[in-house]
Amino acid sequence: MERSARAGSWRPGPVLVSLVVGGAAAVLVLYPIFYLIQASLSVGDPQARPPEAYGLDNYAGLPRYAHIFWNTVLVAVIATVFAIVLGFAMGWTLSRANVPGREALEQMMALPYYVTPLMGALAWSLIGSPSGGFLNQVWRALGGDGHLIDITTPYGIAWVMALFEGSVAFVMIGAVMKSMDPALEEASQVLGAGRLRTMLKITLPLVLPGVLGATIFVFAEMLGSFSAALVLGLPNRFYVVTTAMYQLVSQYPPRFPQAAAMGVSLFAVMFVMVYIYRRIISRGSYVTITGKAFRPRAMDVGRLRWILFGICLLYLAIAVLLPVLTLLYASFQRLATAFPRLDNFTLANYVTALSLDAVRSALWNSLLLGCATSILGVLLMGFLSWLIYRSRLPGAGVIEYLLMFPQAVPRLVFAFGMLWAWLVFPIPIYGTLWLLLIAYLTVFLPLGVRTISGVMLQIDRTLEESAQMCGAGWGYRLRTVTMPLLRPGLIAAALLLFIASVRELGASILLMGPKAKVITPAIVESWFSTSTELTAAMALLQTLAVAVALALLFAVARRALRPVGE
Amino acid sequence: MTVSPAPETRRAASIDVKDLVVRYGTVTAVRGVSFSVAAGEHLTLLGPSGCGKTTTLRAIAGLEKPTAGEIRIDGTVVYGSGTRVQIPPERRGLSMVFQSYAIWPHMTVFDNVAYGLRVRRESESVISERVGWALDLVQMGELAGRSASKLSGGQQQRVALARAFVFSPSVLLFDEPLSNLDAKLRAEMRIELKELQLQLGITSVYVTHDLEEALAISDRIIVMRNGIIEQIGTPAEIYDLPRNAFVADFVGSANLIRGRRRPELDGHGLIVLETPGGALIHGMAHGRRAGREAVFSARTVHLQLSREHPASAHNVWPARVKSRVFQGDFTQYHLDWDGRRLVLRCVTAEPVAEGTDLFLSVDPRYCVLLEEESPLVVGSPSP
Numbered sequence: 001m002e003r004s005a006r007a008g009s010w011r012p013g014p015v016l017v018s019l020v021v022g023g024a025a026a027v028l029v030l031y032p033i034f035y036l037i038q039a040s041l042s043v044g045d046p047q048a049r050p051p052e053a054y055g056l057d058n059y060a061g062l063p064r065y066a067h068i069f070w071n072t073v074l075v076a077v078i079a080t081v082f083a084i085v086l087g088f089a090m091g092w093t094l095s096r097a098n099v100p101g102r103e104a105l106e107q108m109m110a111l112p113y114y115v116t117p118l119m120g121a122l123a124w125s126l127i128g129s130p131s132g133g134f135l136n137q138v139w140r141a142l143g144g145d146g147h148l149i150d151i152t153t154p155y156g157i158a159w160v161m162a163l164f165e166g167s168v169a170f171v172m173i174g175a176v177m178k179s180m181d182p183a184l185e186e187a188s189q190v191l192g193a194g195r196l197r198t199m200l201k202i203t204l205p206l207v208l209p210g211v212l213g214a215t216i217f218v219f220a221e222m223l224g225s226f227s228a229a230l231v232l233g234l235p236n237r238f239y240v241v242t243t244a245m246y247q248l249v250s251q252y253p254p255r256f257p258q259a260a261a262m263g264v265s266l267f268a269v270m271f272v273m274v275y276i277y278r279r280i281i282s283r284g285s286y287v288t289i290t291g292k293a294f295r296p297r298a299m300d301v302g303r304l305r306w307i308l309f310g311i312c313l314l315y316l317a318i319a320v321l322l323p324v325l326t327l328l329y330a331s332f333q334r335l336a337t338a339f340p341r342l343d344n345f346t347l348a349n350y351v352t353a354l355s356l357d358a359v360r361s362a363l364w365n366s367l368l369l370g371c372a373t374s375i376l377g378v379l380l381m382g383f384l385s386w387l388i389y390r391s392r393l394p395g396a397g398v399i400e401y402l403l404m405f406p407q408a409v410p411r412l413v414f415a416f417g418m419l420w421a422w423l424v425f426p427i428p429i430y431g432t433l434w435l436l437l438i439a440y441l442t443v444f445l446p447l448g449v450r451t452i453s454g455v456m457l458q459i460d461r462t463l464e465e466s467a468q469m470c471g472a473g474w475g476y477r478l479r480t481v482t483m484p485l486l487r488p489g490l491i492a493a494a495l496l497l498f499i500a501s502v503r504e505l506g507a508s509i510l511l512m513g514p515k516a517k518v519i520t521p522a523i524v525e526s527w528f529s530t531s532t533e534l535t536a537a538m539a540l541l542q543t544l545a546v547a548v549a550l551a552l553l554f555a556v557a558r559r560a561l562r563p564v565g566e
Numbered sequence: 567m568t569v570s571p572a573p574e575t576r577r578a579a580s581i582d583v584k585d586l587v588v589r590y591g592t593v594t595a596v597r598g599v600s601f602s603v604a605a606g607e608h609l610t611l612l613g614p615s616g617c618g619k620t621t622t623l624r625a626i627a628g629l630e631k632p633t634a635g636e637i638r639i640d641g642t643v644v645y646g647s648g649t650r651v652q653i654p655p656e657r658r659g660l661s662m663v664f665q666s667y668a669i670w671p672h673m674t675v676f677d678n679v680a681y682g683l684r685v686r687r688e689s690e691s692v693i694s695e696r697v698g699w700a701l702d703l704v705q706m707g708e709l710a711g712r713s714a715s716k717l718s719g720g721q722q723q724r725v726a727l728a729r730a731f732v733f734s735p736s737v738l739l740f741d742e743p744l745s746n747l748d749a750k751l752r753a754e755m756r757i758e759l760k761e762l763q764l765q766l767g768i769t770s771v772y773v774t775h776d777l778e779e780a781l782a783i784s785d786r787i788i789v790m791r792n793g794i795i796e797q798i799g800t801p802a803e804i805y806d807l808p809r810n811a812f813v814a815d816f817v818g819s820a821n822l823i824r825g826r827r828r829p830e831l832d833g834h835g836l837i838v839l840e841t842p843g844g845a846l847i848h849g850m851a852h853g854r855r856a857g858r859e860a861v862f863s864a865r866t867v868h869l870q871l872s873r874e875h876p877a878s879a880h881n882v883w884p885a886r887v888k889s890r891v892f893q894g895d896f897t898q899y900h901l902d903w904d905g906r907r908l909v910l911r912c913v914t915a916e917p918v919a920e921g922t923d924l925f926l927s928v929d930p931r932y933c934v935l936l937e938e939e940s941p942l943v944v945g946s947p948s949p
Contacts, residue, residue, distance in 0.1 A: 465629055466668035468655045469739075470682035470729065480681070484672045 018391060021383050022399045028442040029405050032417030036267070039420055040260035047253070049424060058261035065244065065262065071154065072240040075229065076222035078158035079165065083222075084215050086162065086315065087169025093308045094170075095177040097301045105312050106174070107554075112167035112319035114550055116503050118520065119539055120160045121231035122527060123323030124151045126330050126536070134326070134338035141339070152232050160228045163319040169218050176210030195299075213280040220273040223266065224410030226506045231527060241266050242412050242506070249416065249510065256420075263413035274408040324543070331536035349537035359538060362522040366502050367545060369433055369518060373440040373501040374494040380441060381448030382490055385456050386482070388449070390464070407446040411506035414443055419510055431513025439507045444500055448493050455489025488556060495553040499546050578606040578769040579640035579659070579736035581626060586635035588621050588793075595621040596632075597793040603737075603771060605640075608763055610772040610780040612804075613790035614816065619773045620741055622790070626771060627662055627739055628655035640736060656685075661735035665742040667722040671715040675706060675725050678714050682733035700732040701725075703762065720751050727759075731766055740772040744779060756782050777817055781805065789813050807852055810937050814863035821869070821908050822936070823847060823862045836880070836930050843904035848880040849933025861936045868932035869910040871899065871918060876927045885926035887918050901926060 040059070044052025062069075093099055094106045127134050128151030139148040150156060184206065188198040226242040233243055241262055248259040301308065330336040334346050353359050387393065388400045406414060418439055422430050429435045463485065467477045483490075502519065509521040519542050527535045581603040588596040596618040603609045611619035624630040626637055628644065631652060637645040639660070644653040661682070670678055679700055683693045701707045704724035709717070717725065723743065730738055744752045744759075760783045763770060774780050780787050781801040789796045789804060789812075797809040808814035811822055825839030825847060832838055836848040839860055849862045876882055885903040897917060901908045903926055910926070918924065 460666055460668065462664040462666050462668035463670060465655070466662065466664055466726075466729075467670075467681065468629070469627060469660065469662040470733070471656045471659075471685045472681070473656055476685060481670060485670070 015393065017383075018387050018393050021380065022387055022395065025380070025384055025399060025445065026402055028438065029402050029445070032414060032421045032442070033267075033405065033409070034417075035420040035424075036260055036263055036413065036417030039256055039416075040264045042257045042260075046255055046257050049420065051257075058257045059265070061258065062261060062265065068239050068241060068244045068262075071238065072223060072242075075154050075158045075161070075240055076219055076225075078155060079161040079222045080215060080219040082158065082162035083165040083169045083218050084173075084211070086166035087171075087173045087214065087218075088211060090166070090170045090312060090315065091173035091177050093312060095174050096299050097305060097308055098299065099301075099305050099309045099312065101309070105309075105316075108316055109167055109170050109174075109312075111316065112164055113171075114499070114546060115164065115320050115323055115543075116227065116505075117161055117164045117225060118227040118231065118503070118505055118523070119327065119543065120164055120319075120323050121157075121228040122523075122535065122539055123326040124156070124160050125232060126326050126336060126532065127151070127322070128156060132336075134336075137338040152236050152238070154238070157228050157232050157238075160232065161222060161225055163315075164228075165218055165221060166315065166319065168221070169214050172214035172217065173207070173211055176207050176214075180206055209280055213277050216273050216277045216280070220270045220277070220408070223270055223273075224413070226410065226412050227524075230524065234528070242410055245412060245416065246509065249419075259416060263410075263416050267409050267413055270410070271405075271408040274404065278404075324540075327536040327539055330533055331540055333533055336532050336536070349531075349533045350541075352534055353537045353541060358517065359519075359522060359526075362517040362519045363538075363541060363545075365433060365516060366519040366542070369436055369440065370498040370501040370545075370549075372437055373444065374497040376437070377441055377444060377448050377497040378452075378490050378494045381445060381493060382452050382486065384445070385449050385453040386478075389453050389456055390461070390482075403445050403449055406443050411443045411504070412510060415439055415507035415510040418442070418507070431516065433516045433518075435511050435513075436508060436516070436518060439511050440497075440501045440504060443504075443507055444497055447500060448497055451493040451496055452486065452489045455486055455492075459485050491556045492553060495549050495556065499549050499553070502542065502545055502549075577736065578767060580605045581737060581769065581771065582636075582638040582641075583622070583626065584636040584638075586622060586625060586637065587633045588618070588625055588630055589633040594633075595793055596625070598635075599790075599793070599795055601788055601795065601798060603769055605769055606767050608770045608772065608783060608785045610774060610784035610787045611790055612774060612777070612780040612787050612817075613796075614775055616792075617790040618793035619775075619790050621793075623739055623741055623771060623773045626737075627660055628653060628658050659735060660737045660739055661730040661733070662739040662741065663726050663730045663743040665745055667719075667726040667746070669714045669717065669722045669725055669729075671713075673714055674710070675701070675712050675714055675717070676710040678725055679710075679729045679732050681729060686733060696732055697728075700728040703765070704728045704758075719747055720755070723747060723755060727762070731762075731768065735768065738766075738768045738770040740770065740774075742774055743772075745774070745776070752776075752779075759783055789816065791816075807934055808863055808936065811861060811863070814934075814936060819866050819909065819911075820863045821866060823864065823933075824859060825862070827856055827858055827860055837935065841904050843906070845883055845904045846880075847933055848930040849935055850931060851935045854935050854937055856935055857938055860938070862933040863936050864928050864933050866898070866909045866911040867896075868928055869908065869912075870927050871901075871910060871912065871914075872925050872927065875925050878927060878929075880930055881933070882925055882927045885924060887920050887922045887924065890917065890920055892917075 038051065041054045041056070042048070042051030043055035043057045090109060094102055094109065099105065125133070128136065128149045130136060130147040130150045130152065133147070133149070133151065135149060136147040151160070180203075185198050185202055188202045189195070193201065224242060225240075226246070229238075229240045229243045230246065233239060234247075239247065245259040245262050248255045248262070331349050332346065333344050334348070335344060337344065384399065384403070388396045388403075418435070422435050422438070429438070459482070464477055464481055467481045472480065504518075505520045505524065508518050509524065512518055512521050519538070523535055523538050523542065526538060583602070584600050586596055586599045587594065599618070599622055601609075611622060613619045621630055625632045625645070626639075632645055632647065634647040635645070636643060636647065639658060643649060643651050644658050645651060670681075673681075676697055679697045680693050683696060688696070697710070698707065701710055704727050706721065706724045706728065709721065714722070714725065723746075726743070744755050747755060756779055763783065772780075772783060781804075784801055786798065787801055787804045788798050791812055797804060797813045799807070804813065804817050808817055808820070814820040814822060823839070823841060825841040825845075828838040828840050828846065831846065835850070837851050837856065837860075839847045839849070839862060841847065847862055849864075870876075871885075871887075883903060885901045885908070888900045888902050888907065891898040891900075893911075896911045896913050899910045899912070899918065901910060908926070
């Protein structure tokens with residue numbers, strides 16, 4: 001029967017609350033975008049607010065930056081191809097082949113995502129910068145000439161980004177592979193098709209739309225990525241759109257309108273890509289997306305399984321272990337070098353990191369913001385999820401679309417809009433942690449809503465309806481049925497929000513005030529202006545905070561996987 | 567089942583549904599349905615999936631907002647398109663058993679059942695007494711302390727039942743409550759439900775697509791298709807006197823036989839059709855009007871096979887056994903008759919071999935004239 005239809009069993013109470021919360025979300029999202037577009041149309045004095053005159057000159061001037069757009073596309077394409085190949089190989093291996101330790105490996109595949117691109121970039125800079133990179137030091141010590149690898153090239157930047165994004169591609173493609181009914185392949189084999197023919201004629205066409213969707217999603221993310229290009233590209237004056245925007249804003253005098261025009265262009269392109277992605281996903285790929293999760297029987301791949309096993313381990317080693325160990329190694333040295341010398345080892349970097357007021361307050365601010373974002377975020381995003389997927393209120397669909405915006409806009413671009421928006425805000429929050437809190441709550445809206453609604457959609461609607469039929473009103477139902485069932489999702493969302501806030505860079509770097517610093521931009525500042533070794537220590541301290549939250553997350557996730565109520 | 571009086575009985579309520587229309591965008595799920603349920607009556611909405619029966623039930627519950635019409639419970643308007651009244655489900659005083667059971671997994675069995683009483687702010691002593699009574703009634707008294715996530719399907723069904731009637735609602739709604747149980751358990755629960763209904767005396771509206779369930783537990787049945795009512799009647803009326811081909815076919819298997827009227831042969835309260843193959847069939851009109859062409863419905867169990875020519879004057883023809891399907895409780899024969907196929911079910915001990923020529927007969931009382939309505943009447947019934 002048609003259950004999805006909307007029934008209007010609502011009263012003024014929830015409507016009013018929904019209007020307020022939905023309206024707040026709309027303001028959070030649209031207000032900065034309005035200012036971003038306004039800034040891009042400003043053709044008078046670039047510093048003037050509001051703009052003195054409007055025109056399209058900033059867009060007309062964009063061809064001057066053609067090489068930057070080209071760089072962006074180049075890096076994004078290389079990184080996407082690499083990440084998708086990686087994600088597809090791992091996704092197929094871990095969902096379809098009888099690789100030893102499949103389940104454990106699958107869980108660990110999420111780890112590269114938590115080793116941020118920033119961490120990766122710092123570590124790979126230590127490993128592969130042309131002059132002082134550890135690998136190149138070894139190369140020269142062995143009698144090599146010049147450098148073996150150069151991580152500061154577009155290929156190097158793409159490599160670092162792909163290692164990180166490969167984990168995202170894996171999760172997306174793996175989900176597609178797992179949602180395919182194994183009977184479809186078995187039918188082909190029963191009818192006499194060999195394994196290869198089945199793979200080419202059945203498996204591939206079925207998963208193709210899902211893989212295409214993942215490709216577009218990853219490509220859009222790559223277009224907007226910031227930290228790897230910043231750390232590895234800036235010293236060489238190799239710019240992509242996001243780093244160029246950052247440069248235009250932070251130089252003196254800042255050129256806001258040009259940066260805004262660039263941001264709007266990027267925004268437009270990514271918005272189209274996210275739209276296409278959603279179209280592909282929502283149309284469903286034949287029978288693949290049935291919503292049912294299958295545990296396909298693993299194919300026996302013979303001795304190949306050890307090779308595949310090795311490839312998975314190698315990926316984890318390169319994407320997780322190597323960066324962390326490199327930073328760890330560097331952080332304990334006075335002067336980072338490939339060859340260990342006893343008198344070079346020291347704890348001084350950690351002592352400095354923890355005693356420097358700037359670092360300590362930044363770390364403290366980040367933890368504080370992380371907690372505030374996760375608590376307020378869960379309340380806000382939990383309510384928004386309920387509003388969108390459960391309330392049956394008119395306008396819920398509009399809010400769902402609004403929440404798509406922060407996903408489509410790189411955080412740096414979004415923060416640029418906020419920079420202007422909140423400068424003119426009557427309450428002076430600019431340069432304080434409050435602005436960062438607002439920024440985090442805005443840019444992480446899609447993350448939180450997606451996490452919570454994922455759990456919410458698994459809760460059968462009749463569980464709430466039966467409470468209603470027992471005579472329970474709106475608030476009572478929410479308190480006794482909806483909230484308790486949603487608890488694992490809420491806790492997971494809180495931890496994810498904490499992790500995301502603590503390591504956020506793109507928005508923080510633009511919005512952070514000199515008196516209210518947070519840790520990730522402080523790490524970048526330290527990288528460019530102080531010592532490599534101190535930076536490594538700071539990055540590891542940040543990682544420690546994230547790791548603790550991550551451990552809690554995994555514990556919750558494991559508990560949430562069991563049936564509720566046990 | 568232990569029989570103990572309900573601690574407190576509320577007067578059962580009547581339900582009146584008038585011109586109910588439910589539309590979702592461009593799809594109209596219910597297109598103008600009217601019926602009444604008397605206080606204490608057990609009514610069943612029966613029909614194939616997509617016929618609008620669940621939507622109608624949910625509209626009564628208040629879980630779907632109708633597009634037009636009026637719904638009254640005990641005379642009080644709970645939905646009225648004219649008066650713009652829409653009372654939320656929690657204030658309609660009804661209760662409902664869901665197809666998915668909707669047992670809250672984070673509570674114990676006791677807490678699940680006690681929910682409606684806690685909502686009504688009953689004292690803890692009243693709650694424990696009534697929950698105990700309700701759980702005993704569904705034979706779940708011993709499992710009160712168990713976590714609801716550790717129940718089997720049948721146990722969940724019983725808890726869902728207890729939860730639904732524990733607070734003495736004026737109406738109980740059932741949305742295909744037995745469809746997720748296996749066949750054997752379903753048959754048992756059907757009997758228990760019937761006994762429970764008798765004990766509680768609550769008005770009930772029951773939705774199902776299962777004929778046997780509907781026949782077993784209802785005072786009256788409403789057969790629905792495509793959002794409209796095809797027939798309303800007692801189980802016996804629905805079964806013996808299907809109004810049209812759809813009802814005849816949906817409510818148990820029937821042979822539909824079309825033919826030309828031969829009014830000159832009518833007599834003794836019987837009317838006569840001549841099939842395209844020239845066979846004459848005598849049947850009952852039951853006051854229904856027939857045009858030049860008409861259709862008889864004859865249930866598969868009412869056809870009879872015999873080796874000798876039976877004594878009766880009407881409705882005896884030669885036929886040949888085309889195939890035989892052994893089904894355990896009965897044997898199904900597919901017959902070549904008058905250039906078409908007929909289906910017959912019987913419980914004869916002695917099987918008839920395929921290819922055998924026999925006599926087919928049917929008592930004219932069991933040939934029921936159908937009302938003209940659809941071009942559906944071409945082939946043989948679904949086996």
